[in-house]
Amino acid sequence: MKATVAQLAQLPGVWRGGELEHAIQPVVATGHAALDRELPGSGWPTGTLTEVLHDAAGIGEISFLAGALARASRDDRLIAWIAPPHLPYAPALAAAGIPLDRCLVVRPANRDDSLWAAEQALRSGACGAVLFWLPSDEYAWLRRLQMAAESGRAMAVLFRSTAAERLSTPAHLRVMLSREHGALEVRIPKRRGPPLATPIRLAIGRTLPAASSITDIRSHALAAVG
Amino acid sequence: MLWVALELPALPLQIAQRAGASPEPLVISEGPEQRPLVICANEAAQSAGVREGQAIAAAKALAMDLRVLARDRLVEREALERLAAWGGQFTHMSCMDGQGIALEVEASIKLFSGHAKLASAIRRGIRDLGFHATLGVAPTVLAARLFARAEANGLQVRGCLDLTTLRERVAGLPLFLLDWPARTLAHLTDLGVVRMRDMLDLPMEGVARRFGPEIAICLGRLMGTIADPREPYSPPPRFRARLELPAEANGVDALLFPLRRMLVEMEGTLRGRGAGVQQLVLWLEHGRKRRTRLDLEFASPERESDFILSIAREKLGRLTLPATTIALDLRADALLPFVPRESTWLPGAKEQAIGRDRLIQRLSARLGRERVFGIAIADDHRPDRNWTSMDPGHPCADRDPEAKAARPAWLLNRPRKLVSQDSFCLIAGPERIESGWWDGAEVRRDYYVASNARGETFWIFREHRGEQGWYMHGVFA
Numbered sequence: 001m002k003a004t005v006a007q008l009a010q011l012p013g014v015w016r017g018g019e020l021e022h023a024i025q026p027v028v029a030t031g032h033a034a035l036d037r038e039l040p041g042s043g044w045p046t047g048t049l050t051e052v053l054h055d056a057a058g059i060g061e062i063s064f065l066a067g068a069l070a071r072a073s074r075d076d077r078l079i080a081w082i083a084p085p086h087l088p089y090a091p092a093l094a095a096a097g098i099p100l101d102r103c104l105v106v107r108p109a110n111r112d113d114s115l116w117a118a119e120q121a122l123r124s125g126a127c128g129a130v131l132f133w134l135p136s137d138e139y140a141w142l143r144r145l146q147m148a149a150e151s152g153r154a155m156a157v158l159f160r161s162t163a164a165e166r167l168s169t170p171a172h173l174r175v176m177l178s179r180e181h182g183a184l185e186v187r188i189p190k191r192r193g194p195p196l197a198t199p200i201r202l203a204i205g206r207t208l209p210a211a212s213s214i215t216d217i218r219s220h221a222l223a224a225v226g
Numbered sequence: 227m228l229w230v231a232l233e234l235p236a237l238p239l240q241i242a243q244r245a246g247a248s249p250e251p252l253v254i255s256e257g258p259e260q261r262p263l264v265i266c267a268n269e270a271a272q273s274a275g276v277r278e279g280q281a282i283a284a285a286k287a288l289a290m291d292l293r294v295l296a297r298d299r300l301v302e303r304e305a306l307e308r309l310a311a312w313g314g315q316f317t318h319m320s321c322m323d324g325q326g327i328a329l330e331v332e333a334s335i336k337l338f339s340g341h342a343k344l345a346s347a348i349r350r351g352i353r354d355l356g357f358h359a360t361l362g363v364a365p366t367v368l369a370a371r372l373f374a375r376a377e378a379n380g381l382q383v384r385g386c387l388d389l390t391t392l393r394e395r396v397a398g399l400p401l402f403l404l405d406w407p408a409r410t411l412a413h414l415t416d417l418g419v420v421r422m423r424d425m426l427d428l429p430m431e432g433v434a435r436r437f438g439p440e441i442a443i444c445l446g447r448l449m450g451t452i453a454d455p456r457e458p459y460s461p462p463p464r465f466r467a468r469l470e471l472p473a474e475a476n477g478v479d480a481l482l483f484p485l486r487r488m489l490v491e492m493e494g495t496l497r498g499r500g501a502g503v504q505q506l507v508l509w510l511e512h513g514r515k516r517r518t519r520l521d522l523e524f525a526s527p528e529r530e531s532d533f534i535l536s537i538a539r540e541k542l543g544r545l546t547l548p549a550t551t552i553a554l555d556l557r558a559d560a561l562l563p564f565v566p567r568e569s570t571w572l573p574g575a576k577e578q579a580i581g582r583d584r585l586i587q588r589l590s591a592r593l594g595r596e597r598v599f600g601i602a603i604a605d606d607h608r609p610d611r612n613w614t615s616m617d618p619g620h621p622c623a624d625r626d627p628e629a630k631a632a633r634p635a636w637l638l639n640r641p642r643k644l645v646s647q648d649s650f651c652l653i654a655g656p657e658r659i660e661s662g663w664w665d666g667a668e669v670r671r672d673y674y675v676a677s678n679a680r681g682e683t684f685w686i687f688r689e690h691r692g693e694q695g696w697y698m699h700g701v702f703a
Contacts, residue, residue, distance in 0.1 A: 058682040062635040062703040078582050078618075086636035086701060090601040090613035095633060100602055104582075104618045106589055107597050117589055126582040179681030 013192075015040075021192035028129075028155050031067025034200050039173070040192045044068050046155045049146050049171035053162045053189075057085070059179040060204035064186075065157065066096035069129050072155045073102040077128030080104045080121040080154075083114040085133055102128070111135045115145070122148035122156055129155040137167060146170040165189055228332040228341065228387060230348060231370035232309075232359040235378040236266040237325050238297050241305050243268065244356040245484035245554075246472040251289040255282050256297040265297060311461035312355065312491055314498020316348060321459045324405065326359065326374065328367050328456070341387065351494060356487040365389045367456060368404075368448040369396060372422075375403040389450045396448070397423040404444070410437050465492050465503070465558040474550035478542040481510070481551060485538060488556045489531035502527025502564030507557045508538065512549040520545065522591075525583045527562040533584065540592035586618050607661040608669050609637065609699060631657050632675055634685040634700030641697035644686065648696075650676035653683070675702070 008014055015021035020040040027043030029036060036042040044050055044065075054061050073079050079102050081088050087105070094100055106121070108114045118132040122145060130149075134141075137160075149156040162176060174190035184204040188196040234240055238254040251271035255262040264285050267276045274289035286292050306322045313320035316338075319330035331344055338344035345361055352359045362373025363385030369392055376383045376399050386395040399422050402411055414437075419425055425433075425445065434442035446452030467488045475481055485508070496502055506522040520541055528534060590598040600618035604611060632654065655674030662668045671687040678684075685700030 056680045056682045057636075058634075058677075058684050058701040058703055060683075060703065076582075078585070084636070086638055086703075087613075088601060089609075089634055089637035089700060090603045092633035092635045092700075093601070094603060096635070101600065103601050104586065105599055105601060105615075106593065108593050109597065113593055117593060120588055121585060124581075124585040124588075126585045182681070 015192055018194050020194075025153075028068045028072045030065075031071075032064070032200075032202050035186060035202065038188060038191075038196055038200060044072075044155050044157070045173055046072075046153050047150055048173070049142070049149050049156050049158055049169075051158050051160055051164070051169055051171045051174040051190075052177060053160050053164055053174065054177040055162050056179060059177060060184045060202075061159070061177055062088075063096055064177075064184055064202060064204045065131075066093075066098055068155065069131075070097045070099065072128035073099055074128065076102070077154075078102050078104045078121075078126055080106060080127045080130045080132075082106045082118045082121060082130065082132035083108055083135065084131070115141055118145055119148045122152045122154055125152050125154075127152065127154040129157070131157045131159070133159045137164060139168065139170075143170050227330060227365055228335070229364055229367045229370040230329045230331050230345065231323065231362045231364075231367065231374040232313075232326040232328070232348070232352065233324070233362070233371065233374035233378050234309075234326050234357055234359050237302055237305070238295070239266040239268055240357055241301060242295055242470075243472060244487060245469045248293070248472045250291055250293055251276065252293045252295065253282070253285055254297050255294050262294075262296075307459065307461065308467060308491060308495070309355075309357070310459035311498060312351070312494035313348075314459075314461070315351075315494045316344065316498075319456070319458045320498070321456045323367060323456070324371055326371075327459075328370060330456075341385075345385075351490075354487070354490045355494075363387070364395075365392060366448055366450045367454055368444065369450075372396060372399060372403050372448065379403065392449060393426065397421065397426070401425060404448075406441065406444070410441060413437070461495065461499070463561055465495055465561065466556070467491060468553060468555045470553045471551065474552055476550050478539075478545065478547070481542065481554060482535065482539060484554055485556075486531060486535050488554065489534050489538075492556065492558065493529050493531040496529040496561065496564065499561060500564055501561040502529045503558040503560070504528070504562055505558065505560065506534070507559075509555040509557070510547065510551045511553040511555060512547070513552050516549060517555075518545065518547055525587060527564045529564055537587060537591045540588065544592065544594075607659055608667070609633075609659065609673075611662075611667075613637070631673075632685075632702070634683075635703040636701035638699055638701070641687070641699045643693075644696040644698055648678070650678055650684070650686065652676050656688070659687075673699070 009016055009022065012024050025045060025047040027041040027045055029043040030039070052061065069079050079098065081103065083106065088103065090100055093103065106117045108117050114135055118130065121127050121130045158171065165176065169190070172192055174188070176187040176189055178185050183201040186200045186202060239252070242252065242254065248268060249270060251268065251274050253264045253267045253271050253276060256265045257263040262282045264276060264278055264280045264282060266278060271285070271289055271292060276285040276288050282294055306327060310320050310322045310327045313327050313329050317329045317331050317334045321328055331341070335341050335344060338347055341363060345363060349361060360374045360377035362370040362377065364370040364373055365386065365388065369386065373383045373385060381399070383399070384395065386392050401414060401420055401422065414420070414425070419428070430442050430445070433445070443452055447454040469484050469488055471484060504524050504527050508520040508522065510518040510520065512518070520538070522534065522537055522541065586598060598618060599615040602614050602616050604614040606612050653675045656672035658672055660670045668691060670690040673685060673687045676684055676686050683702035684698050685702065686696055686698050688696055
């Protein structure tokens with residue numbers, strides 16, 4: 001039996017080189033129209049890993065997910081924070097519209113516990129979103145987490161440093177964040193579709209005032225004392 | 227009425243080997259202290275030539291490393307009691323009877339869609355408990371017991387569902403299966419009466435006169451002509467079970483198998499009562515009065531053995547045992563009403579959703595409660611006290627964040643002192659936070675939003691009390 005290209009493109013995991021994959025799993029809209037356009041299915045995928053790579057901290061790496069997290073926690077599902085680098089601060093999350101009573105913070109003592117907790121959260125089916133900060137670059141573990149993500153229905157976001165860009169990943173989607181000229185710049189090094197030519201700019205975080213007052217802490221302090 | 231009788235042949239031996247078969251020859255002894263006799267022997271002992279009824283001294287001569295356990299009728303009775311309680315999940319009428327239990331199942335047949343399915347559910351359940359039982363089905367207790375014993379003795383019998391066919395079904399069975407005095411049986415054999423058929427052909431009046439009225443009554447009850455009322459066993463409102471291990475267990479992995487058997491038994495008992503447990507205590511006994519306590523607590527009453535076992539496995543994994551374990555003791559002192567959990571019905575939700583409570587319990591069992599928490603806003607102006615950790619997964623009163631000033635998504639565990647090389651651009655501030663003079667944790671700080679050359683935005687403050695200077699307290703992630 002011959003199948004047409006159009007029929008083939010309907011198969012899971014098959015897409016034309018020039019187009020985005022036709023996502024089968026439901027997606028969670030990112031809340032940013034410009035970003036939605038560039039993602040297969042127009043949103044963050046569920047049931048598979050998504051990698052967010054960034055080096056700088058405090059560039060809006062959590063707040064750009066806020067809208068999606070609020071949507072993912074519908075139907076009474078949890079948002080699990082596994083081994084976050086710092087404490088998720090309740091007043092800020094509430095202000096960003098993330099329901100606090102759905103948040104589950106897990107701060108394991110060691111690497112193995114973190115991996116185990118992430119796997120459990122992904123598998124459970126109780127989580128709408130699982131955010132985790134992995135202390136390991138082992139491919140075997142990533143593969144295992146990808147399997148766990150496939151068995152759950154969660155939006156699974158793994159945060160890593162940009163050094164991981166060189167390493168191969170079982171995740172279907174990889175985005176890279178940096179802050180350029182006061183905007184959050186999103187590049188998509190890996191997606192099921194053609195490579196993204198130009199980075200997307202999102203106006204996340206406060207609009208900076210004119211960069212006039214680059215201040216040395218010490219001189220500022222002295223000025224205040226004086 | 228339809229009765230299912232369960233017969234546990236060699237019960238003392240089964241109890242001794244429940245936590246795992248013993249590879250060495252093992253016998254149970256009973257009888258006068260001077261000359262105890264073997265009453266049952268395990269396979270290893272039997273292959274060494276040990277037979278039931280032998281003197282222990284003779285058995286020891288046959289098998290070098292023979293283990294001899296004295297029969298303990300109290301333990302047997304307790305085992306049967308727990309079995310009767312476990313049987314409560316199949317019917318309201320579960321009682322102890324002879325060397326086993328009897329269940330009246332007529333009302334439950336529809337629930338289990340047929341007596342064949344019910345019988346196989348019971349057989350499967352018994353196997354999961356670690357017991358071996360034969361099963362008889364008949365309209366009277368005694369007939370059911372007779373069938374079960376016949377099966378235990380290797381005879382082929384078919385169950386009987388109807389009183390009208392009972393006579394022909396029991397006809398071929400030997401009389402020695404009945405609990406009759408040995409003298410009576412010998413007497414009957416002398417008369418040429420060895421099968422039920424011969425016995426039932428005798429005139430009842432004569433039987434009563436010659437062998438005593440209890441024999442005639444027994445026959446009447448067996449055939450259903452005389453009523454045979456039974457009292458259902460009502461278990462105490464708690465669950466306790468103790469299991470001795472066949473060999474000293476080193477580490478925790480070897481404990482999971484016997485623990486599972488106890489939990490399966492508990493699940494059946496709880497099902498029979500419509501109950502669940504919220505708190506469990508598991509004692510690991512190490513001998514010489516040393517023991518380790520393990521507490522299991524759940525968010526709501528639970529009874530599923532697989533789930534409880536998975537929680538126990540994580541907790542046991544965190545334990546370091548002082549010595550090898552020789553016995554397990556499981557106790558639940560409060561049985562609570564159990565509300566069955568509704569399972570997911572959403573189409574496409576094929577994967578088993580274990581639910582948020584289960585996830586949280588599983589995580590906190592392994593990681594510790596303090597490492598798994600929910601967050602909420604607290605009434606305080608001080609940033610480190612403006613949030614509170616709480617039991618995860620419980621709805622909290624949604625407080626409006628005081629959205630006057632920006633707050634960072636990450637809060638540092640403790641403020642980090644900034645060094646003079648850190649160079650920042652102050653974006654917003656100062657925001658004076660001054661509070662807490664009443665509880666000894668006073669703060670007087672000016673908070674700023676600041677960013678550095680890489681575009682990273684932080685929440686920093688200038689301390690006016692104690693060690694003055696600039697600190698970083700949050701990250702606008």
